[in-house]
Amino acid sequence: MKRSQIVDWATAIYEDLDFSTVHAWLDEAPGRKAAAYLPVYAPREIIHACGMLPVGIHGTGGIEIIRGDAFYQSYICHLPRSVVELAQSGRLDMLSAVLFPSTCDVIRNLSGMWQVMYPDMYVRYLDLPQVADPKLGAEFWKRELNVVRRDLGEVSGIEATEDRLRASVALYNEVRSVIRELYTARRETPWRVPSEELYLLLRAGEVVAPEFFMEQARAYLGVIEQCDDRIKDRTRVLIAGAFCEQPPLGLIKTIERAGCYIVDDDFLAGNRFMIGDVPDAEDPAAAMAETFVTGAIKTSVLYEPDPAGKRNLMKTRAAAAGADGVIFAAPSFCDPALLDRPMLREGAEAAGIPCIAFKYAENSGQFQQFREQAGTFADSIKLWGDA
Amino acid sequence: MSDQNRAAQKDNSMVIQKEMIAAHYERLERAPETKEPVVYTFVPGNLTELIRSFGCLPVLPEINALQSGMRGKSRDYIAEAEKHGHSEDVCTYVKCDIGMVLAGNIGPTGTKLPKPDLLLLSYTGCYTFMKWFELLREQYDCPCVFLHVPYQGDGVIEPEHREYMIKQLRDEVIPALEKVSGRKYDEEALRERLQLSAEAEDDLVWVLQSAKNKPSPIDAYFGAVYYVGPIFSSFRGTEEGVAYYKALRREVQERLDAGLGPVAPGGPVTDEKYRLVVEGPPNWTHFREFWQMFADEGAVVVASTYSKVGGTYDFGFRHDPDDPLGTLGDYCGGCYTNINLPGRIDMLCNYLKEYEADGFLINSVKSCNSFSAGQLMILREVEKRTGLPGGFIESDLVDPRYFSAANIKNRLESYIQMVDARRQRGAVA
Ligand code: SF4
């Protein structure tokens, strides 16, 4: 397969707000059902084990919002209005269930709006475990997982038996592993893996069956192996804060074209929420819960029990990625990203890591200002680096 | 009773409250010498009885922020926080508090606030709480204990969630309090305090429900923020708290007997023309002006959701001394912002009916996603279910830049016209 074929495939899915791939999957066999989730993290293994297609809902990008704005005041971020737009325009009618993780109060409240507006759809607010004690957290989370497992099984008519769930866990371990490979490849050879392509691929992975995503992702890994593009003189940056409302594709392109290589990011962070694999265990829900409480990434949507955790996070991540600078890119009005930013930035700057910050909305259409900021940033790092 | 006597009566509970608060802040100022440990916590899900049972003193940063707003200090505090990199987009309570800390931590009554010995992060109904205390932990370099209160996503406190809270209280919160206070957990002392809480809660509910009378003797939004002050802040489970609510109840009873309405900043509301229900927190920077706009229209708020933010008591919950940790879990889980949107809609519909209101208004504050996200849907849904008119006002809690008096007045007047039109249509039909 050629690189352009894979990228075109992913781009077509990214741009398709009618979710044709989901419809196609549903039409493939009678009685199939799909369950969606909002950012950031949802246990896709459970959805899959119940025989359903997990569908990530990440907003609409730049399309005109006609109905969604009537639901939100101007000072609330863009994501929920575009999600409501999708729903109100009937584009989510094919869903049988939606999971709302405890990312922030906007998504939390959207779960209640959904209950009122779509009473026939299964809705569950997923309270992620926040406590520092792993035993208590795992016990709580295991129970939550089992509630969703039971309920989705009822919705789909397919019980997520231990065997089925174990198989789904194994499958998603593979998905995670492929994604880790992709991220490693970009980190090590960013000139071969433009972030725009990586992003499109992952975005497609949010709405197609995991097996199919892995085929494409592995093909892409094969293609980049063969790529003989040369390294360019660019600055390696980490993009922090864009974990929920997604940046427009143009912004990702702009940052790289302004002289940066993105070597780590928060885009679609749910994909990489669990750092390692979930072990194969007799009780797969318990294994998922334990892996979550002991091995989740450090993120704004979870409590940080380590007092030095926030201060050290950017330093640790920049070092791991070999990043020379941090770009804090947060959606406007995003509580988790913007409340965390002063702590993260202070820690980064104290460690001597250059930083800049800006805000975007998923429908931002003008990139000139971002280009200038990112370009100046990249240049100044190169200058300091040479000094 | 003469007007003068009435004013004196009205002032009585206010005076008591003022004295209680002043004494509390003075005690806090002396805490570094008296060695009384200081525990910072939040209004929703505050565990005041437990904190006090360890001889610790509670500090509620939200109260400090709102007081700073009322005293005209929040603008500068917010500016200070923004200068230090805090975004203009986030909750202004947080920025007001951080700004106050950066400016020397002089509390609203002019006394210096002590540093916390412990941050008790009761994660109840608001995401921002988590960040707020992570931020304060950076400022104070002190321990922080986390209590995860599951949200009522399905409209109930699930039994497993209750158990989860009890375990956290037993295994995390109590040991943390034992450590900072040097005292052992004393369940008897906690029970006694919970008993006091229940007594005060009975009186508070009676006061709030007095608004079912016509005319209402109280304003259940603007007036209620004073009434809930002691119970939402540091005085639940205290003798002073009980005494305050007894005095308040007596006062309201007298007003009721005399057929009097509430007293707004510009004087008594003598002609209750409109009975309204309000959803959302008030603006604090122009609180009196805001209230007076309602009073000028003859509008009295007969029920509000904001007055349930530190505890929802009017549907029967009382702290139960026989189940000390379970009841604390129930309390936390039942705070207003921990209730899902369908529950909030039901509550508003219930208030409109029970309090025989003419309509409802939403004051949507820019700061608060917990309250504000979804309010436009709440507006439509409550209108649909009750057939009563709803209005929408926008302001902020403590950022004066977002209070436009002309705009709000305009919206309020248009809303009142809508209520009139609805009444006329009703009369014709
Ligand atoms: S963008 Fe931020 S505030 Fe908006 S829904 Fe996502 S996490 Fe919440």
Ligand code: SF4
């Ligand atoms: S976001 Fe709302 S509930 Fe949370 S601290 Fe701010 S004002 Fe309070």
